[in-house]
Amino acid sequence: MKPFQKLKNVLFSSYILVALIPLTVLAFISLYLLSEYFRRDAHVKNSLLAELTAKEISVFVQGKISSLNILKEALNSLNEDDSRSINNLLQTTIENYPSFESIFVLNRQGHISNIAPFDSLFIGFDYSTSSYFTQTFNSSQIYSSRAFISPRTGQPTITVAVPYKNGVITGFINLSSLSSIIARITPGRNSYAAITDDNGTFIAHTDLNRVRQRETEENFSFMRNNYSGNDNFFWLNYNGKEVLTSIAFINKPDWTIIIYQDAEDALAAVKAIRLIILLGITLSLVIVLYTAFRRTNNVIMPVTRLIEKTKMVSAGDYSSKLEYAYYAEFNQLIDEFNLMIDNIQQREKHYSSLFYNSRTKMLLIDTSTQEIKDINPAAAEFFGLPYESIINRNIKDFDHSIIFRQETLNEWPAQNYIIRLNHNNTEKYLDVYASPLEGSDNNTLIYLIIHDITDRIIAERKIEEYKSHLEVLVAQRTNELTIVNQQLGTELERIRQTEEKLRDQLSFFTTVMNTIPVPIFIRDMNNRYSNCNKFFEQYIGKSRSQIIGQSLFDLIDEPYASTYARMDEQLLKDGNIQTYEYKFPVSPDKVRDVIFNKAVLVKADGEPAGIIGSFQDITEHKKMEADIQHALNSEKELNELKTRFISTTSHEFRTPLTAILSSADLLELYGRKWTEEKYNKHTSQIRRSVKYMTELLDDILIISRAESGKMVFNPATCNLREVCREIMEAVKVKAGEHHHLELVYSPEKDYFLLDEKLIRQILSNLLSNAIKYSPNGGTVKLITSNKYNELTIEVTDQGIGIPEDEQKNLMIPFYRTKNAAAIPGTGLGLSIVRKSAEVHGGKLFFESCLGKGSTFTVIIPV
Amino acid sequence: MKKILVVDDSQDILTSLTDLLEESGYYVLTAGNSQSALRIMQENIPDLILCDIVMPELTGYDLLSEIKKNTMTMNIPFIFISAQAEKMDVKKGLNAGADEYLTKPFDSVALLGLVERMLIHKVQVF
Numbered sequence: 001m002k003p004f005q006k007l008k009n010v011l012f013s014s015y016i017l018v019a020l021i022p023l024t025v026l027a028f029i030s031l032y033l034l035s036e037y038f039r040r041d042a043h044v045k046n047s048l049l050a051e052l053t054a055k056e057i058s059v060f061v062q063g064k065i066s067s068l069n070i071l072k073e074a075l076n077s078l079n080e081d082d083s084r085s086i087n088n089l090l091q092t093t094i095e096n097y098p099s100f101e102s103i104f105v106l107n108r109q110g111h112i113s114n115i116a117p118f119d120s121l122f123i124g125f126d127y128s129t130s131s132y133f134t135q136t137f138n139s140s141q142i143y144s145s146r147a148f149i150s151p152r153t154g155q156p157t158i159t160v161a162v163p164y165k166n167g168v169i170t171g172f173i174n175l176s177s178l179s180s181i182i183a184r185i186t187p188g189r190n191s192y193a194a195i196t197d198d199n200g201t202f203i204a205h206t207d208l209n210r211v212r213q214r215e216t217e218e219n220f221s222f223m224r225n226n227y228s229g230n231d232n233f234f235w236l237n238y239n240g241k242e243v244l245t246s247i248a249f250i251n252k253p254d255w256t257i258i259i260y261q262d263a264e265d266a267l268a269a270v271k272a273i274r275l276i277i278l279l280g281i282t283l284s285l286v287i288v289l290y291t292a293f294r295r296t297n298n299v300i301m302p303v304t305r306l307i308e309k310t311k312m313v314s315a316g317d318y319s320s321k322l323e324y325a326y327y328a329e330f331n332q333l334i335d336e337f338n339l340m341i342d343n344i345q346q347r348e349k350h351y352s353s354l355f356y357n358s359r360t361k362m363l364l365i366d367t368s369t370q371e372i373k374d375i376n377p378a379a380a381e382f383f384g385l386p387y388e389s390i391i392n393r394n395i396k397d398f399d400h401s402i403i404f405r406q407e408t409l410n411e412w413p414a415q416n417y418i419i420r421l422n423h424n425n426t427e428k429y430l431d432v433y434a435s436p437l438e439g440s441d442n443n444t445l446i447y448l449i450i451h452d453i454t455d456r457i458i459a460e461r462k463i464e465e466y467k468s469h470l471e472v473l474v475a476q477r478t479n480e481l482t483i484v485n486q487q488l489g490t491e492l493e494r495i496r497q498t499e500e501k502l503r504d505q506l507s508f509f510t511t512v513m514n515t516i517p518v519p520i521f522i523r524d525m526n527n528r529y530s531n532c533n534k535f536f537e538q539y540i541g542k543s544r545s546q547i548i549g550q551s552l553f554d555l556i557d558e559p560y561a562s563t564y565a566r567m568d569e570q571l572l573k574d575g576n577i578q579t580y581e582y583k584f585p586v587s588p589d590k591v592r593d594v595i596f597n598k599a600v601l602v603k604a605d606g607e608p609a610g611i612i613g614s615f616q617d618i619t620e621h622k623k624m625e626a627d628i629q630h631a632l633n634s635e636k637e638l639n640e641l642k643t644r645f646i647s648t649t650s651h652e653f654r655t656p657l658t659a660i661l662s663s664a665d666l667l668e669l670y671g672r673k674w675t676e677e678k679y680n681k682h683t684s685q686i687r688r689s690v691k692y693m694t695e696l697l698d699d700i701l702i703i704s705r706a707e708s709g710k711m712v713f714n715p716a717t718c719n720l721r722e723v724c725r726e727i728m729e730a731v732k733v734k735a736g737e738h739h740h741l742e743l744v745y746s747p748e749k750d751y752f753l754l755d756e757k758l759i760r761q762i763l764s765n766l767l768s769n770a771i772k773y774s775p776n777g778g779t780v781k782l783i784t785s786n787k788y789n790e791l792t793i794e795v796t797d798q799g800i801g802i803p804e805d806e807q808k809n810l811m812i813p814f815y816r817t818k819n820a821a822a823i824p825g826t827g828l829g830l831s832i833v834r835k836s837a838e839v840h841g842g843k844l845f846f847e848s849c850l851g852k853g854s855t856f857t858v859i860i861p862v
Numbered sequence: 863m864k865k866i867l868v869v870d871d872s873q874d875i876l877t878s879l880t881d882l883l884e885e886s887g888y889y890v891l892t893a894g895n896s897q898s899a900l901r902i903m904q905e906n907i908p909d910l911i912l913c914d915i916v917m918p919e920l921t922g923y924d925l926l927s928e929i930k931k932n933t934m935t936m937n938i939p940f941i942f943i944s945a946q947a948e949k950m951d952v953k954k955g956l957n958a959g960a961d962e963y964l965t966k967p968f969d970s971v972a973l974l975g976l977v978e979r980m981l982i983h984k985v986q987v988f
Contacts, residue, residue: 647948651916654945655872658967662878665970670885682881685874818918 008300015292023284030277054248054257056181057195057204060099061253064173065142065160067097072164075105083114090116101153101172106133108167127170136161136168143168144253147175147203149212156203156211158253178204179211182257191261198254217258236260298326306337318345361450364437365404368444370395379450382423403432403450418453429457516614522601524610527552527565539617540586557585568611571598584615593619641707648814649700652826656689656696663689699828702761703813706835713839718756720791721745724784727763734768738777747786752862754791758836765829766795766856772823774799778853791842791860798853807848819850833858864981867891867908869899869925870943871917875966879912886974896920900928903935910980915944915955923958930959939980943968 071093078085090103094116104115110128127133136143145159156175161168182193183206195204200216236245238260244267245260302325309322321338324331355362361379365372371392380387383398395404400421414435421428431453437445513520519536523529529547537544540555553561560583571578577599584594598613663682671679705711728743735741763782770780778798785792802810806817811834814827833856834844842860866888868879873894880890891906893899895917902908911929915922922942929935939962942955947965955963962976 647946650947651945654947654966655875658945659872659874659878661967662875662882662970666878666881666885669970670881678881681877685877689874816918 004300004303008296011296011299012292015295016288019288019292023281023288026284027277027281030281034274034277054250054255057178057255057257058250060178060181061144061160061173061250061255064097064099064171065144065162067093067100068103068142068160068162068169068171071103071169072162075164075166075169086114087116087118090114091118099174099177101150101155101157101174103169103171105164105166106137106161106168106170108137110134110137110167113167132159132161133168136163139163146197146199147201147211149214150174154212156208158203175203175211176208179206179208182206182259190265191259193257193259196256196258203255301325302327302330302334306333309337309341313341313344316348318348361452362447363450364445364447365395366444367446373445382450382452403430403448405432405434427454428452429454518614518616520612520614521547522610522612523552523568525608527568529555530610557588560585560591567596568598571611572600572608575600581618584617592617593622645704645707645813652696652814653693656693659689660686696826696828699826699832702832703828703835706832706839711835711839712755713758714755715753715840716756717751718754718759719750720747720752720754720759720784721750723756723759724763724782727760727767728782731764731767731771735771735780736777739771739774740777740779742779742781744781744783744785747784747791749786752791754840754860754862755836758839762793762833762836762858763795765833766793766858769829769856770795770797770799770854772825773797773820774853775823786862789861791862793858793860794855795857796853796855801850801852801854802846802848803850807846810846811844830856863887863889864909865889865891865906866910866912866977867893867899867902867906868912869893869896869917869922870912870914871895872914875914882970882974883977886977888977896922896925896928899925903929907934908938910939910941910977912941912943912977915942915946915951923955926958926960941976941980943973 071089074089075086078089086105090105094100094103102115102117102119104112104122106127107113110126110130110133112122112125112127115122132143132145135141140163143159143161145161147156147158149155150157150172153174156179157172158175159170159172161170163169178195182195182204192206194202194206194210194217196217197203202211202215202217205211205215236243238245242263243260244263245258247259248257249255250257302322305322305325312319318341321341322334324334355374356376358376359378361376361382363372363375363379371394372390373392375383375387375390377387380390383390383400395401398404400423402419402421405415405417405419414433416431416433418429418431421430429452431451433449433451434446437447513531513533514535516533517535519539520533521529521536522531528549528551530549532544532547534544537547540547542555547555552565555561556564563582567578567580567582577597579595579597581593581595583591585591594615594617596613596615598611601609601612603609663685667674667679667682671682702711724743724745728741732741767780767782774780774797776799779796780798781794781796783792783794783796785794800819802817803819809815810817811830812827813831816825816827830844837844837858837860840860842858845857845859846854847857848854866883868876868883868890869892870876870879871894876892876894880892883890891902891908893902897920899911899913913922913925920928922944926940926942929938929940940960941962941964942960943964943966944951944955945966946955952963952965961980964973964976
């Protein structure tokens with residue numbers, strides 16, 4: 001029995017059962033509908049048709065009769081002899097009712113008096129002997145004949161007669177149109193419709209020939225007679241065939257209308273429907289079966305496959321993965337299974353790799369058969385045989401069967417033993433580990449792990465040999481070590497002492513560094529600060545932690561840091577000690593002048609370890625130096641000025657003194673013998689010289705007072721206009737007759753706050769210079785003006801002027817221009833004017849053109 | 863009669879020296895500046911020259927160097943009479959080639975004695 005056959009059967013039958021319920025219902029409904037149709041079809045279709053046809057036919061016949069009745073009424077109202085009107089009426093009627101073959105009137109004598117369509121041949125035709133005439137004429141009842149074939153048209157015809165006052169109106173009705181009516185209503189293939197009269201003769205038939213041949217159907221009259229009136233259809237044997245018949249009857253004329261069809265054809269539609277339903281049910285059954293089968297399989301297949309795959313895996317075949325099932329619900333299981341296979345496969349690989357690639361000899365033995373079941377290459381190599389010839393070989397067949405100790409093969413649990421054997425003429429020691437393989441079938445498998453421990457055994461022996469030798473050596477070495485230990489102890493003590501000394505030195509160094517009141521720092525080879533004293537911290541305003549480890553470039557602003565680094569490089573290159581004066585930025589806006597003293601710190605191996613440096617702030621010192629220098633320069637300048645002044649002054653004094661002394665000498669030597677004129681010449685020379693010297697002395701005093709800043713300045717209200725006028729008057733006396741003096745005083749007020757004595761010096765010096773240096777006369781102008789807060793005194797002459805290259809020296813005391821050499825003067829006048837103006841807070845300016853004159857201007861703020 | 867050229871920018875001094883030398887029997891030529899002295903010497907070669915130093919334009923040094931350039935005048939005894947009385951000035955004057963250096967104010971008798979001595983000295987040389 002296949003796996004899950006029972007579950008499969010249950011599932012399959014459940015599916016079918018579930019599907020069969022609606023199918024059965026459907027089949028029942030179909031069958032019910034079919035039977036209903038089958039029943040109703042014949043009944044409704046045939047009987048109704050027959051009914052309808054009978055009605056139609058009766059209307060047809062009645063219509064003809066009523067048309068004759070209308071004609072009767074018309075003829076009754078006519079005059080007996082009015083043959084033309086009768087003709088016209090007949091003609092109109094026949095035209096209105098074309099199914100009349102002909103209509104004629106029989107007179108009282110039974111002769112045709114009128115006929116339509118008119119045919120003279122029939123006029124006078126005698127029907128007096130005809131029973132229908134007598135019967136009709138006398139009974140006054142409508143007469144209808146049996147059907148007959150019209151000798152004229154050859155068509156089935158009946159005669160209908162209606163009596164009227166002067167005779168009988170007769171019409172021949174062509175029945176061929178009746179056949180076409182019934183032919184129209186036949187239900188289908190091999191079906192027929194017919195009308196028979198009360199004799200059973202066909203008066204109409206789908207097959208018109210059967211009417212023409214006046215065939216009679218006896219059965220119909222029988223049917224008519226036995227017609228119960230309930231069943232409108234029935235089966236009957238007709239012409240040797242079973243036919244389905246429907247029948248209807250009309251009276252006056254007493255006709256039977258029959259519709260019939262071959263049973264085979266009548267039932268064809270029903271049969272077809274039955275076939276379709278059968279096919280449908282069969283198909284549904286097939287679908288149901290197929291679907292049930294599929295669904296069952298969709299459930300069973302994954303399970304079956306899982307079992308198959310599991311078998312394959314246990315047989316060691318991991319070749320393919322389990323595919324996903326139709327129902328997703330299985331997929332998790334399948335995923336887990338596949339994962340499990342992967343894991344098993346991986347593990348299998350690992351273990352087989354462990355087994356086959358191991359250099360340890362391993363093999364599997366079946367204890368029941370004493371055969372080797374598996375062996376790894378290392379073991380196979382040991383036995384010196386190919387794998388194929390070892391497998392399934394009895395262990396007793398091996399050269400070294402001693403390996404497989406019989407007693408171990410049946411023992412439990414594991415055994416471990418060492419054997420000694422001769423392998424390829426070499427003594428070998430093997431360590432064998434035998435253990436039953438847990439989980440093997442019937443526990444008959446054991447595995448052997450064989451280690452070649454020959455080397456170990458030999459080594460152990462050798463070790464044993466060495467051991468005694470070593471003991472001697474160890475004793476020897478221990479002795480040596482004891483000595484060395486003692487030495488080391490001494491050395492350690494020495495190191496400890498050295499360290500102590502070093503610590504003392506370090507402490508000394510630190511104390512020294514922090515005691516010397518100058519900033520000291522140490523930078524390593526990477527320009528990082530590695531140490532500094534507290535004065536350095538204080539100087540740069542940062543704590544030790546903010547300094548140590550920082551780069552020079554982090555701590556010091558540019559460009560100073562780069563310069564220091566450059567100098568450090570130079571120092572490292574040159575060695576020795578480096579001293580230089582440079583700046584030190586204490587903060588971005590405070591840069592101090594310092595003198596650096598740097599030296600290279602050298603490690604024990606002679607390599608430089610960094611730079612140690614200190615610096616001294618010389619900012620104050622430098623400032624002081626500059627101040628002293630400045631003071632010295634000023635002093636020197638003053639000294640030089642004094643020396644020059646004294647030298648110049650002495651020279652200036654010596655000239656008049658010479659004149660005085662010379663004249664005195666001459667007067668003494670020769671005066672007594674000289675004329676009075678010559679005597680006086682020398683005495684006046686003495687006097688003139690003395691006067692000149694006095695003036696010179698006054699001027700020098702003024703100048704020296706001014707130079708030493710001791711010029712007396714006593715501003716007081718003074719009448720400037722008056723001063724100007726007085727000086728002008730005084731100067732006029734000195735002026736020659738070629739001179740024209742002009743005074744312009746423009747200020748609105750006369751009184752100003754001025755030092756009158758100094759103003760007089762200014763005015764008299766400028767005016768006397770103007771006259772002195774215009775030896776050829778000309779206009780000398782004194783213009784005084786006051787604009788805004790400035791008082792301007794301007795003196796203009798038309799004299800010799802001042803050479804351009806000498807104008808710059810004009811204010812130097814005692815300086816006299818070359819072109820003025822012939823004109824006596826001390827060279828102090830302008831200096832006095834300038835000093836006087838400056839004491840007032842004013843200034844002296846001049847403009848001059850050589851040979852044309854000069855203008856001196858004093859501007860004093862008031 | 864020996865000719866003496868006196869050069870000084872001070873008219874008073876020129877007057878005094880002229881009177882002094884003329885009284886001693888010398889012929890005196892006077893010049894107010896160096897230029898006129900050079901002009902005078904083109905016609906009259908003096909036997910001795912008394913010369914001031916500080917003068918406008920050409921100084922006594924300039925005049926001396928001009929005189930030393932000319933073979934006709936280079937050997938004339940040349941005495942500076944100057945108000946520049948420092949030792950340095952005297953040394954400078956003598957170094958420039960002057961035969962004697964007299965500081966102002968000078969003693970008239972001493973001057974006369976010096977002139978006489980210089981003239982004799984020169985004669986002996988020739």
